[in-house]
Amino acid sequence: MILPYKTHRENNIMYGLINLVFILGLLKCATNFLCRAVRLKGLKYSTRAKMKPGYQQANVVILHKDLADDFEAFCRANSSPLPLLYRSKCGEWSCGPLATGSDIREDCPGYCVFENGVLMKKVASLSSYTPQLQDMVTFYLGCSFGFESALKAAGVPVRNVEQGKNVSMYKTSVACIRAGQFHCPMVVSMRPVPEDKLDNAAQSTHGIPLAHGGPVHIGDPKLLGIQDLSQPDYGDPVKQCPGDVPVFWACGVTGVEAVQSCKPALAFTHSPGCMFITDQKAETISPLTLEPAQCHLSFCISQNPQHYSIASKRAVQQIRAIEELVVEDPGSRGIRALFLQDELLKACLSLSHSSSVLITTGFPTHYMHNPPEETDGPPGAIAMAAMLQALRKEVVIVTDGRALEMNQHIMRDAVKKGVIKTAVPVISFQSNGPDSALHFLCHDGDPTKPRFDHLVAIERSGRATDGNYYNMRGVNIKHLVDPIDDLFTTASTIAGITTTGIGDGGNELGMGKVKAAVKAYMPNGNLIACDVAADFAITAGVSNWGGYAVACALYVLNLCPIHWRYLHSGLGLSLTPDQQSLWMACLPTVAKEEEMLHILVKYGVRSGKTANLGLEVDGLTFHPYHSDIIQQLRNLTLA
Known part of the structure; x- marks a missing residue:
């Protein structure tokens, strides 16, 4: 640098100022470097x-x-x-x-x-x-x-x-x-x-x-x-x-x-x-300060192995509204006493994580007729199966051997009439020894290799404490029932298999979870109460409604971005419009469920309470009772 002529004293002052600025700059750089070095280098994580x-x-x-x-x-x-x-x-x-x-x-x-x-x-x-x-x-x-x-x-x-x-x-x-x-x-x-x-x-x-x-x-x-x-x-x-x-x-x-x-x-x-x-x-x-859609709520869905799932507060509230709707008691039987909150939610969270689901139904209450089955159960089973299929789960339905061919024909007709998109395999289970259930549920009878990770029973006659099976009137119908209960009791000993029971009276498979309430509040409760408990017990005014509620709740959960992210381990799998449209098409509708009842009537299946052969379930005509519930479910689900 060339400085203009100044006095010696002035030049010294100028040189001093320049050196000071230079030194301060060096100090600043050194300080930044040292601070970052001290902050970052050679330190343990803690x-x-x-x-x-x-x-x-x-x-x-x-x-x-x-x-x-x-x-x-x-x-x-x-x-x-x-x-x-x-x-x-x-x-x-x-x-x-x-x-x-x-x-x-x-x-x-x-x-x-x-x-x-x-x-x-x-x-x-x-x-x-x-x-x-x-x-x-x-x-x-x-x-x-x-x-x-x-x-x-x-x-x-x-x-x-x-x-x-x-x-x-x-x-x-x-x-x-x-x-x-x-x-x-x-x-x-x-x-x-x-x-x-x-x-x-x-x-x-x-x-x-x-x-x-x-x-x-x-x-x-x-x-x-x-x-x-x-x-x-x-x-x-x-x-x-x-x-x-x-x-x-x-x-x-x-x-x-x-x-x-x-x-x-x-x-x-x-x-x-x-x-x-x-x-x-x-x-x-x-x-x-989180919005309801962002608020996480966690729920334990299995203790063996320990497993929790997550959904947003908004989805949880929506499913609770669905649960409240289907627990309505049109027959005034007092089933509210059997109700446990969030059983629908936890069962559906578990089903959402499942890859292979077994569904069983069939309650031969009309022992004087052929067939003895009732119209409550199969529609709800097929509604659940349709949604589970849409969510890419493997689904199998198991029923009594004597009713196997009829139920296979019902499934065939349900596909033909558009009630369900693809036929679900319908099979039976027979007990041929103490390990029959284990071999049915697990590959080579190995409990570490289960074929199914969730079993669902809907309006399926359940074994009472004395080993018999009773309808609501207290009539023993054991001679018409295969021991499908063994699958549930065996599943309770196998890590990785969860079970759900859906019922409307307490004598259904899986409702042993609320056995004390059945005995205390239901007619003939001490005799008819099912002794076999499921992990989750969903109470509904009509069991079909419980099946419809499961289908609707699964739809809500899989549209919840918080649950969807957790379900897919946080990886970048985004929900596509095509998937949402497919799931919506698999929700229960008034038209589909009315068609399903026509199919059942065709095969001689009767209303549970009255034995009428018509569009009736548990003594309630399809219009307006069941159709109104189905429409309200859709309104809550699609809100």
Whole structure:
């Protein structure tokens, strides 16, 4: 710099000011560097997390530019495990939108170096790879550490932080959606959560999609293919406290698995637990300010194995309204005394997670007629089967051997008349020994290989305490009934099979769950009460209505975005308009159910209470009683 002529004293002052500015600039740069270095480098997870509580952290994947587009597509298709925060330009070290003054070569406490998909070493810096990084692209992916402050704010203890450990991370059997050369199983992180805090945990994390959002599974880790929680694939084992339930979130370490599956010549990732810390606050949404559609409610749908499901408050309220409608008691029999709230909801949550469902029906109350069956039961069974088929579940109907051919003809006619789209196999069960039910339910009689994961009985005569089967008038009809109850009693001993009973009097299979109320409040209750309990007992004014309610509730659940996301483990499977149209077409309608009654009458099936051969169920004519209920159900479902 050439300065104009000034006095010696003036020049000294000018030079002093220039040097001061220069020194201050150096100090500022050094301070920024040192602050970031102290904040990020050489610290254990628990210390790093405390340094910037509530700040977004990032998992890192660095790939050759030729793979960058495929990996971005992979992230977009699997946004829960791989929420993309930023994709760098080729050879770009900094990440201005996330952290000023950053340098990806230095800012993670540890890095993994992969060659041809094999982890070769772990390093503290990538500076020595600067020439190779000139042709590489860095992906910054959301991390679940970003929502731990939200968990704490919601009153949910974070056990890994309490124990001073890295979070536990596991490979699962859940396959991510493939994109280009990338495919791998999803990795999840696990945090033990007290059972009474499950709703808080789900709600507080749902509003932070860039940190993986809400849980993808709650309960038994084996349902994700994880065999032993004490042996995480990444991170540290975290101890559960009494009353805790394992809760799993999608994890950005999925990116490490993607690199290994793709086998690029050279790639880098952060070392699990050693994330890039940004300067951005993690977004949080208080449970108190969530809209009803966003509010999570969790429900236990199985204890063997332990399994919870999730739905929005809005969907839950809608299903509760459906449940209230069908428990109306037109015959004034006092069935309200048998009602348990949310049995419809929990049964349908379980059915939504099922892949193979067995339905049984048939109540031969008219022992003086041939056939002795009644019109309550088969319409509800076929309505459930139609919706389950639309949801891509395998469905089988089991009935008494003496009525097998008739029910197969009824199914054939139901398809022909458009009541159901595709015929459901109709089979029978005969007991040929003590292990007959086990071999029927499980491949080769192996209880670890069940053929069905849910059994549903609707208006199916149930075994009483004395081993007989009674109609509501107390007449023993055991000679007309096959021992299908054995399937339910055996299922109760097999992990992974859940059962539901639907009834309107208490003598139906599965209603043993409310046996005490049947004995106390129903006519002939001490004699007729079914002794076989199901996991869920749905009470309805007419059992067919219970079947219609199941179909409607399944429709509501699968249109609930919160349940849909959880059902598909948080992966990017979106609901299509074609799917919604198909499901809507499978809902019960007045026209379809009237046609179904015509089919039953054709085969001589009679009304239960009066034995009339006509469009009547349980002594109530189809118009206006049943048609009105069906229309109200549709109105509630499609609201």
